[in-house]
Amino acid sequence: MAQLVKLKDFLSRYERDPQYYSSEFPRLKKQFWQATCTRWVERDRAEPRIFDDAFIEPEEGIFKKIKSKFNPFQWRKGKLDFEEEIEEQTAYMISDEILQSIEEEKDLKQIYLDELLKIQLRWVSADETNYTARMMKKYQYDERLKFFVQRFPDQYFYLHDPIFKIRKAPVELSPILIGPTGIYCISYMERREESVLIGSGEKFWVEKYGDQESKVLNPLFHLQRSAKIVRTLVHDEHFPIYKIILCPFSYVNYDDTPTDTQVVDKRVYEEWLDKMRSSHSPVKFTQLCVLQDLLANTAIRKGKHILAEVSGEESQEKTVHTHGLHGIHPLHDLMEKLHVKDEEDSDAMVLNYAEMKKLEQLIEKKELDETAENK
Numbered sequence: 001m002a003q004l005v006k007l008k009d010f011l012s013r014y015e016r017d018p019q020y021y022s023s024e025f026p027r028l029k030k031q032f033w034q035a036t037c038t039r040w041v042e043r044d045r046a047e048p049r050i051f052d053d054a055f056i057e058p059e060e061g062i063f064k065k066i067k068s069k070f071n072p073f074q075w076r077k078g079k080l081d082f083e084e085e086i087e088e089q090t091a092y093m094i095s096d097e098i099l100q101s102i103e104e105e106k107d108l109k110q111i112y113l114d115e116l117l118k119i120q121l122r123w124v125s126a127d128e129t130n131y132t133a134r135m136m137k138k139y140q141y142d143e144r145l146k147f148f149v150q151r152f153p154d155q156y157f158y159l160h161d162p163i164f165k166i167r168k169a170p171v172e173l174s175p176i177l178i179g180p181t182g183i184y185c186i187s188y189m190e191r192r193e194e195s196v197l198i199g200s201g202e203k204f205w206v207e208k209y210g211d212q213e214s215k216v217l218n219p220l221f222h223l224q225r226s227a228k229i230v231r232t233l234v235h236d237e238h239f240p241i242y243k244i245i246l247c248p249f250s251y252v253n254y255d256d257t258p259t260d261t262q263v264v265d266k267r268v269y270e271e272w273l274d275k276m277r278s279s280h281s282p283v284k285f286t287q288l289c290v291l292q293d294l295l296a297n298t299a300i301r302k303g304k305h306i307l308a309e310v311s312g313e314e315s316q317e318k319t320v321h322t323h324g325l326h327g328i329h330p331l332h333d334l335m336e337k338l339h340v341k342d343e344e345d346s347d348a349m350v351l352n353y354a355e356m357k358k359l360e361q362l363i364e365k366k367e368l369d370e371t372a373e374n375k
Helices: 018-041 062-069 083-090 096-101 105-123 130-139 143-150 219-233 269-277 285-295 330-337 343-347 353-374
Strands: 003-007 157-160 163-166 169-172 176-179 182-188 196-198 204-209 212-217 241-246 251-253 261-264
Touching: 003 018, 003 105, 003 143, 003 285, 018 096, 018 105, 018 285, 105 130, 105 143, 143 157, 143 182, 157 285, 163 219, 176 285, 182 219, 212 219, 219 241, 219 285, 261 269
Parallel strands: 003 157, 182 241, 196 251, 241 261
Antiparallel strands: 157 176, 163 169, 176 182, 196 204, 204 212
């Protein structure tokens, strides 16, 4: 199971200490599987237990305790002491009722993987807002996310639709897999089963399905842009970057495919996946350095209302939280003037420094115009 290290712009535990959490995950995974197997084998003899989901739900559990011990934006190195809490919570994540209903080991494995995904989602959503909690429940059923996380081995790090800070502006890239020997920028095309995609260098490709034809945005543009940005962020210029167009359910006909891009359609999908999964190379130091380079440049969503991030000389890890800053920081007044009252809407807002200044200027201009009209 690949390690989910970044999800869009949510705060990830891997950003604090990539080396520690990348080594902690295989241990947790093995421990959870052993506990699950033991309970499944002994399910007929075991006494009923109350299912404790504190490990999953953000409103309670060990993660709230950990959060209270440190500020997530004051990065610090070293090991977080929560092994005992993990052992206590993971042992009984799957309820006795579910275990009683499982007959085949393959069904047990799938439930185990789904529950392990919930743990990974907790690790990449450390900010614990209500909005984050709702989004994490949504991602539990994201088939594209489940594919990348559940079909690749532990030594792969996965960034799901990561958002990076490029010249103070947020930019969303294609899914990224970081393996021991290279970075894979992947354009995942989930089209209709047995359809045929006619590739070209134009803005749109043509999808044929029976007698129907439709246009599909050329994935090469976004893929090439993602690979170019990743190359600028990684310090090791010799670490390979591979561009993959992944279309597991359809066929792609494209004779002029760029030499640095691999098309993986239904004809070669299983072969490509087996090759990726068969790699037994362990996590390498260079791979961790690449991961750290990328995580250091990702955008982070944080705060009850808004996160305004400042980069460059004005930064020094500055973050602005509007909660509890009434009368202290002008950003609070800015949010009041924008009439941000609904929690869901405000949680969804992310402004960079330039956008915040632009809004302040617009509001100031509006107030001057209103003053002039009143006079």
